[in-house]
Amino acid sequence: MSKLIIGNWKMNGSIPLLNAFIDSIHCENFVLAVPNVFVAYSHMKDKFLKLAAQDCSIFQGCGARTGEISADILKESGAEFIILGHSERRALSSFDGIDSIYKKLNNSIKAGLKVILCVAENFNKLLDKNTSEFIINNIENIYIAFEPISAIGSGKAASLQEIVDTLNAIKSKFSGIKCIYGGSVNSENSAEILTLESVDGVLIGGSSLRLGEMKAILGCDAQV
Ligand code: PGA
Numbered sequence: 001m002s003k004l005i006i007g008n009w010k011m012n013g014s015i016p017l018l019n020a021f022i023d024s025i026h027c028e029n030f031v032l033a034v035p036n037v038f039v040a041y042s043h044m045k046d047k048f049l050k051l052a053a054q055d056c057s058i059f060q061g062c063g064a065r066t067g068e069i070s071a072d073i074l075k076e077s078g079a080e081f082i083i084l085g086h087s088e089r090r091a092l093s094s095f096d097g098i099d100s101i102y103k104k105l106n107n108s109i110k111a112g113l114k115v116i117l118c119v120a121e122n123f124n125k126l127l128d129k130n131t132s133e134f135i136i137n138n139i140e141n142i143y144i145a146f147e148p149i150s151a152i153g154s155g156k157a158a159s160l161q162e163i164v165d166t167l168n169a170i171k172s173k174f175s176g177i178k179c180i181y182g183g184s185v186n187s188e189n190s191a192e193i194l195t196l197e198s199v200d201g202v203l204i205g206g207s208s209l210r211l212g213e214m215k216a217i218l219g220c221d222a223q224v
Helices: 015-024 036-045 071-077 098-111 129-137 160-173 190-194 211-218
Strands: 004-008 030-033 050-053 081-084 114-119 142-146 178-182 201-204
Touching: 004 081, 004 178, 004 211, 015 036, 015 211, 030 081, 036 050, 036 071, 071 098, 081 098, 098 114, 098 129, 142 160, 160 178, 160 190, 190 201, 201 211
Parallel strands: 004 030, 004 201, 030 050, 050 081, 081 114, 114 142, 142 178, 178 201
Antiparallel strands: none
16 A cells, blocks of 8 residues: 555534534545534444544443543444544643553554554653564554654655654664655655655644645545
């Protein structure tokens, strides 16, 4: 498959915007991370759209956990991928400390989801021994997304050199891992970033809410 273009809507978007995306984008390498409550709706509207959830519970399966959403429920709702460990969540360690992320990673893989595991500049610290072993044993279904904190939402992506150096460092730690870059990717810099050999995809926040931007980045026929 060609390199993944993943839109991360974060806590944004609406049903009309979703309908506009569903009506006009049909690209196989496009993944849309909608707010979790929109996953089932999106899947029912377009079963070919690849969907990512943005987080899951530390608890597995079903149970008396009011307000929680498990990886299994997200999978059943139509998610194929899940973003875990985004720095916006790691910043609030009561949400996502290393141990919670490890549990979520386990739950997601057990549920049959592919994981986009986000790390920042300090990736070695974030990928502790347990997490690293788990990644090695599930390398086919885990993508590591390098998202430097300074680049997220700043309008200034990391330099191509920083992207290559960091992704190569991650790839030498985890042989065979697929790596994503995220942080201020837009229609002006995406082509350049995507030509880098070590980049297996991009994770796009702000620009992913603009249909025109996404069509330009995807470059595929919007009306297939
Ligand atoms: P950005 O966000 O594209 O708005 O910088 C990327 C992300 O946080 O995933």
